[in-house]
Amino acid sequence: MNIYSDLLTKKELRNILKTQNQLLFQGDVLPFLNNLSSDPIFDLVVTSPPYNIGKSYESVQHLDDYFASQQKVIHAIDKQIKPSGAICWQVGNYIDKSNQSIYPLDFGFHEIFSNLGYILKNRIIWKFGHGMHARKRLSGRYETVLWYVKSNDYTFNLDAIRVPSKYPKKRYYKGPKKGEISSNPLGKNPEDVWEIPNVKGNHIEKTSHPCQFPVGLVERIILGMTNEGDVVFDPYMGVGSAGLAALLHKRKFIGTEIDKGYVNEALKRFKDFYNGSLKYRSHLKPIYDHKKSPLGDPNV
């Protein structure tokens, strides 16, 4: 398994994917994309871009400059997405330090994607349990995933992402099916609010990255929005969480990341995947009920 850092042609990229399930590129995503010819290769682009909030890997820009630079990347991505392809763009809120106003970044991204003709299928609310406790506003406990498709000829494998029904034994109480089980035996639609723990503290997937994807979040996206053998791209792959979700479910993965340390960490996680020692939390694992912990008992 290699880390590539020289720009590749589309032919080289396709050749690598004939024998390998992943291609990790260390460098800036924009020249990587601009070096490719225009025959589209991606079935799904799933990513969490820099949020412009001053994390160690980003310098804070004026929002207009931030969206202008993101627009360049999104336009370059658009040229590589197949007509049946999709984009899942995951973002949170930007906080304007001058007046402490929050700006949901998906507002600005929606303009870019809709101007390119993308169709928004869902604005998924990713709800999680851990974060800073705010003092002068409500504590933030969600981010969003914008799921766009390029045309209405898109993949959606609902059965692959069903979750347990609330009342699996419920039966029709009238009509020709009276007495038969009324809920789908495969479970229910997971709906558009997903509670999946974020990777903090002692989460089994924790690496040195300050805001990595939980594999389970991308897993549900990949199972629902792609098929086996499809090519998934993460332009801001960090420590490779989207790639792991892709490999776990027999998809191919291309990831670009500017930080050498994170790419090395991604490579290590890919190796763990291949030798069977990767630790990850499935999207199906129930949320821990904190009331069961002795720490949750006010009388202890």
Ligand SMILES: C[S@@+](CC[C@H](N)C(=O)[O-])C[C@H]1O[C@@H](n2cnc3c(N)ncnc32)[C@H](O)[C@@H]1O
């Ligand atoms: C929000 S993090 C993504 C984390 C990732 N989802 C994961 O699970 O680890 C954004 C990442 O984009 C990387 N990045 C920033 N600018 C980049 C650029 N121009 N090209 C490629 N990667 C970049 C940062 O180093 C950072 O790791």
